[in-house]
Amino acid sequence: MNMANFGRKDGNAQFLNVANSEKLQRLQTYTHLHALMGKPDDHPSVKGQKAALQDRIVEAAKKNQRLAGDQTQTRAMLHIIGQGQATQLSAEIRRHAEIFAKKADDLMNEGKAIVDSVLGADNYDREVAGEIAQFISRRTQTPEGMAEVGALYKSRSDVASVIYTRPHFLLGVSEELHRTMVATAVSKFAPEGSALLNEGRSLGEKTKNFEKVVADTHASFYDADVVAKAEASRVEV
Incomplete structure (x- = not known):
């Protein structure tokens, strides 16, 4: 130079x-x-x-x-x-x-x-979904119960649907934890949709x-x- x-x-x-x-x-x-x-x-x-x-x-x-x-x-x-x-x-x-x-x-x-x-509320019985939501809100108050809920929503689409459609305060979990649970549920039961959401979010950012x-x-x-x-x-x- x-x-x-x-x-x-x-x-x-x-x-x-x-x-x-x-x-x-x-x-x-x-x-x-x-x-x-x-x-x-x-x-x-x-x-x-x-x-x-x-x-x-x-x-x-x-x-x-x-x-x-x-x-x-x-x-x-x-x-x-x-x-x-x-x-x-x-x-x-x-x-x-x-x-x-x-x-x-x-x-x-x-x-x-x-x-x-896949996980929308219209795909599942509303009365059963309400009972599942109450069950989750009770069980998430202890580490053992949280572990049980974790296993259930990763293996059952009806439980995953409740996680996906209900707000965090009705499920007894923090907003941050709820976001993680929703992402996991979506990835597990609707991987194609999850991939599109992730790409869209990243591309937009x-x-x-x-x-x-x-x-x-x-x-x-x-x-x-x-x-x-x-x-x-x-x-x-």
Whole structure:
């Protein structure tokens, strides 16, 4: 690195925005993108699209770094070009974010429908379900009883249905424990629905991070002040 240029507002031969060079370098690594956006393999419903998007981000970040060394343009023009790169990439990231967010909702709805078809209250006798709920609320007050309930809801779908459909306070367990029990019951008796719910939940959470990628793109591809000054000095002819 040319240390004489380090810290200049218009960058140096390696980075247009030296202050945010680490962000640009991170955008070139799949490890960083996987941590932020999720691995394509973790979201099979959009695997190809996610892999292609991450390839596009890595390629664009590398191209932007090469742009910094272009000696055929003025430094100001390089930043304007960098802004154009960032704008184009950001639009692509946001377009995919909308697609993935909708897909996450679809997966959650599809997964819930499958689980409801197996463990929903309509599949079991309501009177019996009420008796099971009372039994659970009594037995969960002791370690021995809790162990008994644990064995039952993992082996009987009618007990699992009560766990799934009744709120935690009617079963005598904490909200956190109830979430764990529901997840176990769903995984045991409706594995296909469970897989869709898990993928949808994970995809939705990771998609929320896409704006962070957009922010890092604009922060590292150019310097906004340099672009603003260049635009202000433009002369219409």
